[in-house]
Amino acid sequence: MILIMLTVCLLITSGVLLVIWYYYHVKNERYLSQFPGPKPLPLVGNALPFSSAEKIIPAMLEMEKKFGKTFRLYFAIEPNVMMGDSKSLEFLLSSNSIIDKSATYDYFNRWLGTGLLTSTGEKWRKYRKTLTPAFHFQILEQFMDVFNSTTDILIEKLSKNIDKPDVDIYPFIQLCALDVICESSMGTCINAQLESNSKYVKSVKEMARIVIERGFSPIQMFETLYKFTYNYYLELRSLKVLHNFSMGVIQNRKSLLENEKVQDDIDDFGIKKRLTFLDILLKSKVDGKPIPDVCIREEVDTFMFAGHDTTSSAITFTLYCLSNHQEIQQKVIDELKEIYNNDWNRPICYRDLQSMKYLESVIKESLRLYPPVPLIGRQAINDVEYDNKIIPKGTMINVFIYGVHRNPDFFPDPLTFKPDRFKSENTISNQNPYAYIPFSAGTRNCIGQKFAMLEIKATVSKILRHFELFETKPRHQVQLTVESILKSNNGVKMSIRKRKLE
Template identity: 40%
Template sequence: MWLLLALVLLLVILALEMLRFVRNMRTIPGPLPLPLLGNAHLFLGLTPAEACLRMGELAEKHGDTFGLFLGPSYSVMLFNPRDVERVLSSTQLLTKSEEYSFLGRWLNEGLLVSNGRKWHRRRKIITPAFHFRILEQYVEIFDRQSLRLVEELKLRRSRGHAGVNLGEAIHLCTLDAICETAMGVSLNAQTNVDSEYVQAVKTISMVLHKRMFNILYRFDLTYMLTPLARAEKKALNVLHQFTEKIIVQRREELIRSGKEQEASTKEDVDDVGAKRKMAFLDILLQSTIDERPLNNLDIREEVDTFMFEGHDTTSSALMFFFYNIATHPEAQQKCFEEVMSVVGQDKSTPVTYELLNKLHYVDLCVKETLRMYPSVPLLGRKVLEDCEINGKLIPAGTNIGISPLYLGRREELFSEPNSFKPERFDVVTTAEKLNPYAYIPFSAGPRNCIGQKFAMLEIKAIVANVLRHYAVDFVGDTSKPPVLIAELILRTKDPLMFKLRERVY
């Protein structure tokens, strides 16, 4: 009986929302919806890769701005940089779209999904965690974990006659790096792939993808009855208990050392940060809001957010970086020569913050990779009040979708958009004038990625150490680009395989 009533209520909500959608189509074009199904039929039965292509087809057919009804919400896709600028630079359009709510069970109200005053206050206290003096200390972790990756790749080379799944190995490396920088503890994911925490991260990533992109899992009423919900609950118990255990241990250490009170200001954070290596967690433990320290839940949601945002995105960027330079040997050679000139020929020389900032050409290759293959292919906002975006009326309740992936591939914005041309980002030599809101791999405006400098340093540290030890060749058909899957994080339909040749010099 209750299930039937829930189903009827769901159908009524869908019908009302669809009426609103049809009214909006007077000013915003889009594909005609079917009764109750809306535009979901356009994506039913498609693989994630095919769904990604379908979105591009809709953009070509309906223009830079078009609407979609993917029950129970109405969404408007914006593919014009002027519209994108209007949204991302706004101090009013800061609320994330409904899809981000699926992250709530893991991240609660961490920086990524929080809104309003809470987001503003959290952003303010977290910003010092990415000060260059703190980032300098993180580079030592990046260096150590990437050298461990080099050793793991040596083992994989000996076992993988058909090639090495570099993306899988890098994913575990970035998970180790983010865990140590976030919580100050070693997860050892690279050598302990079957650990409970590593498996829980895999499970929760799979759950989030299915909830965001499969209409059958979008509604809480029906989702909670599925085996997927039970798998999510089990994984969340592992993730939350691990983080909470570390928080309690670190808080007790601070209390015992008598440093909690004296380190409660920003100046003290900087002083302590200069004396000993600080994890992101330590900075949160020493921070205050309205002169009150954060409680364990406050800290857990920010640490979990840092964990979520900092490993999958970086590993995606690195996988596509190595694909690009493997299929463009001249670019790989220039990267290698630059690493040699900056770091030197001694493979044991540690990479440092100062050295990484000198890797200019590597930096160009990373930027070009993120144009072609942005780690986060889709950004979302929710309109809370009726607004106008460059002449387009967007009603309250609308979700706005912005795709860095499609923006980066538009011929109107980038010459030869499907070609790997790192020099286009060289401000000294390039003649190509880039629209700042056409290139947004780290988003832009007030809610841009707070950890982009962290990410760039980690990427360059891993690149430098891998290239010092190996030349990287792509194992596959170089005449066709990889088939992309625009999930929560950009991936390929099939794993990218590489052959690694040990460098001797």
């Protein structure tokens, strides 16, 4: 009897879901059929080719090959339009009205709330304006001591792996980047490189994994069904750790500012203090009122997430490219020799990083081939007209950055690593402004891109001053996967040797 009742309930539920799917599919397909794309299956849409994180990039490249750079997809009942040619990229990324993030970003809400990454509308505009001064060069200059102290630990850790044939560099870089962003955003040390098994470090990794899994799961993308999964339990457990830590730091910092009366930027010795992002938030006002603690926590958590995962990916793949191209690595060393002028072991300073022009080209070319965020999304909150077609309200409008960066129409010989593409004379007149978008573009470009570039330069240059990087034998082939950021499923391996300077 129970089995019969369960069967009936299952059939009724399936029928209801099928009717809902059919209703929304017909409603959206009325407009979206004008775009090419694969035929969706009932309930799951086109989600099957994207069943795991490592299948996302190959599946997207295959879709582009079949249907062109602009096409439509369905994930369950969720309609998506992918944009990747010059016309569509300019349309989307230059828009001041299509600025709402796609529904996938909702999966961050319990963690990041409505911080700068996920918020929209008036709140986003006000907080973007409030936080922009935090990335002024005079503020960024103050983080050189953080770069120096954290990379010193990184060098010590890597020194224990000298002459090993296949060192996976990513775990070392990820922990270093986590130390950097924690100290610069919150003014506190979590010692991720020394305590890699800490609950906080594990919780950050767990949340990043869960978010991307939900985005391509026909079951987990529905909040009601997601709450019955094991990932939901893991999310709640991780959030307790993350939020308790952030709020603890915020309360401690507020107490310090109040008790020691350090509201100004000068200490007792007349020396300018280093302001963390948290300090700036605590000192700032929106609409004439102090920012509530919960909003401060959301912004701090956003910096912690967005500021360590993306730079980890960027640094790792830059090192990978250098290990596979010895002649380019030598050009970077020649530049560093000119900058450090025999004082090879002195600490990093802001002026040094500004002088690393060739290294910057190397980093930009690595970001082209391996963009840390390979896919971004917006959502149409109203019907949108594009190219004499209507994109209906609620449609997700996405940019497959990985595909854009490897488009031969934008970058001749796109699979070859060529830093000279980014010499100033090569980019001023020939570069499509929306063809190179590792930090997105337009209104919602990455607010922290200057900080990120400084951190990448500081870390890569410090490693190269101490070590020679070589490809493995045979060369390690990365298996790219999308886990909120671009990673390699089989690590990013290379050989490390102590650098002998002349």
